[in-house]
Amino acid sequence: MSDSRDNELTESGQTMVPFLDLSIMHAPFRRDFEMAFQEILSSSRFVGGSRVAEFEENWAEFCDAGAAIGVGNGTDAIEVMLRCLGLPAGSEVIVPANTFIATVEAVDRAGLRPTLCDVDEATLLATPETIAKQISENSRVVLPVHLYGALADMDGISKLAADHDLIVMEDAAQAHGARRNGKPAGALSLAAAYSFYPGKNLGALGDAGAITTNDPELEMAARRIANHGGLMRYEHEIAGLNSRLDALQAAFLQIKLPSLENWTLERRRAAAHYHSMLGEHPRVGLVSHGPDEDPAWHIYPVRVPERDKVAAMMLEAHIQTGVHYPVPVHLTGAYSHLGYGSGDLPVSERAAAELLSLPMFPGITIAQQERVVSALVRALSTL
Numbered sequence: 001m002s003d004s005r006d007n008e009l010t011e012s013g014q015t016m017v018p019f020l021d022l023s024i025m026h027a028p029f030r031r032d033f034e035m036a037f038q039e040i041l042s043s044s045r046f047v048g049g050s051r052v053a054e055f056e057e058n059w060a061e062f063c064d065a066g067a068a069i070g071v072g073n074g075t076d077a078i079e080v081m082l083r084c085l086g087l088p089a090g091s092e093v094i095v096p097a098n099t100f101i102a103t104v105e106a107v108d109r110a111g112l113r114p115t116l117c118d119v120d121e122a123t124l125l126a127t128p129e130t131i132a133k134q135i136s137e138n139s140r141v142v143l144p145v146h147l148y149g150a151l152a153d154m155d156g157i158s159k160l161a162a163d164h165d166l167i168v169m170e171d172a173a174q175a176h177g178a179r180r181n182g183k184p185a186g187a188l189s190l191a192a193a194y195s196f197y198p199g200k201n202l203g204a205l206g207d208a209g210a211i212t213t214n215d216p217e218l219e220m221a222a223r224r225i226a227n228h229g230g231l232m233r234y235e236h237e238i239a240g241l242n243s244r245l246d247a248l249q250a251a252f253l254q255i256k257l258p259s260l261e262n263w264t265l266e267r268r269r270a271a272a273h274y275h276s277m278l279g280e281h282p283r284v285g286l287v288s289h290g291p292d293e294d295p296a297w298h299i300y301p302v303r304v305p306e307r308d309k310v311a312a313m314m315l316e317a318h319i320q321t322g323v324h325y326p327v328p329v330h331l332t333g334a335y336s337h338l339g340y341g342s343g344d345l346p347v348s349e350r351a352a353a354e355l356l357s358l359p360m361f362p363g364i365t366i367a368q369q370e371r372v373v374s375a376l377v378r379a380l381s382t383l
């Protein structure tokens, strides 16, 4: 995450290239944010209400989905959509090991059992092949993650799921505006979960999330579950929880939403520029995408040898980088009880050792990208 210090001169007189610069995205909206805050303060309508309904409607439209249900954050969105299924405790949900831990936490919190699958070497996403290896008689749901803003092969995964009578849901927390075959994330399965964590492609000024779906029954179930089990105060038809989108975050998201398409185009342009500079480098591995894909480039990941050393050298050259993610979920302490060991999901494990995320945000300049690439190339030349 960046703050204003990222743009200050470092001791050696060079500016830091931040991993993410939210201040550029937010600067044009300061006044709108302040006015929304004043209005909501005056109305005292802090949770739910017309601001939430307006954003939900526009978010559903953006995702080509029938409905969007605002919730407290992306982790809750996954948990709530899974709870809507009413599956017996311990039913298995297949999830890629190469994801942010929240995907698996949410499965666990919904009372279901995560089964971790490996990812494809070229895309680093779950595929019908990697998922098929983990299907058992207890499998009920497949939950692909559109990691880095690239859509998983939903046609192939949906076909596999239909053959095995499995439900498909998407973790689209990183995939706002991503497309495959012209279709956006969010309506390619029974339901999809979004995060609007501030650093996401569409980020709130705090935590927020949403579920999108074309299924009216799931929509109503999600609304109930996220609101203490009922649509009205003191109606508790089913066991629920408290995960509501607040009016302020909905208002801030609505102010930013009209810019999302342009921000995505800027990310695509920046990714194309990185590609053109790094595509031929023998020690830099890029993730690949088919011609039918338009990723949202939430993250621009590369694979490099001796990643931690390279990241440290880049930081010395005033370039911030990230790692998404350093430990695949099956090797974390939190999920050691699932019983996986080192070597079980080899592509995810190799990727975790090699992945390095380069600065990527709308407004990144060509000069900044060139500094990133020259620092990376210089670091690799010293290994």
Ligand SMILES: Cc1ncc(COP(=O)(O)O)c(C=O)c1O
Pocket: 073, 074, 075, 076, 099, 100, 102, 103, 145, 147, 171, 173, 174, 194, 195, 196, 197, 207, 208, 209
């Ligand atoms: C892939 C993935 N899934 C789930 C989440 C959880 O979202 P949140 O942080 O809003 O709970 C995130 C984001 O942090 C994510 O990147």
